[in-house]
Amino acid sequence: MTIKLTRRAALGTAAALPFATAAAPVLAAGSDAKANSSIAKTFKVGDLTVTTLLDGSLPRDGAKDIFGGGASDEDFAKVSAENFIPADTAQFFFTPSLVNTGSELVLFDTGLGQGGIQAALADAGVSPDQIDVVVLTHMHPDHIGGMTTDGAPTFANARYVTSATEYDFWSAQEAGNNVGDLVAAKVTPLAEKMSFIGDGEQVASGITAVAAHGHTPGHTVYHLESNGQRLLLTADLANHYVWSFAHPEWEVRFDMDKAAATAARRNVLGMLAADKVPMVGYHMPFPAAGFVETRGEGFRFVPVSYQMMG
Structure with a gap:
């Protein structure tokens, strides 16, 4: 499955998503921003308060095997050198996001389940029991690991939202599938508190799901x-801030449908660049927020600096 985006009908049909003509923001942290630490950073998007939460970070060898499917060794090394990063090692970041709508605290993804999400929330002045909604962008382990702590729900008072397609796929896996087993342990016990969302539907006012x-x-x-x-929360649309932007067609090991993932990457990044809409990417370098510009036949991720930190 692929998605088709255009500048004017970006992220879905105009009827489903009437924000296509909204102005591109110049974002600044407001006076009510609570977090400005090494693991929690708060921005404003209109009346919404967005806090990115660093759940953890780690290096991993074999970068080309992970992010450079279809690339030659020479091309992968060239792009890496041009961007001042090694070609053999990648630094992974894991960054859930918290959105305060004014009436609800909405958490997007829950991290690895090693305590990082609780620490980052604490820096933002929020306790897990204050979370009203947990949205799962998808069900890979680094996004659902923090759903439970010591066998109990981490976010005891929350309701849960995810894609029906995503839940149905993983819950149908036979025992022995690593992700399916984790979904059975972490997600299925909370299914009675879960609602399912589709393309163009809203989690809350101003927060719209976009199938990618x-x-x-x-x-x-x-x-x-x-x-x-x-602002677009891009989850795992692009898993690396250099390679997946410079060459959206380079296959990523973690993408299950490589062709669909490439199409989604190119279409969404193209919209972000054309409309100058900022993004937060789950695996971008913390604070995980930035802009996208076109570069040659690909793109470049431009990390935030002072313009969103105010």
């Missing part, structure tokens, strides 16, 4: 819009 399948069968990104400002 390929990474997983139901992988979903989320568009935020408030007072004419926009």
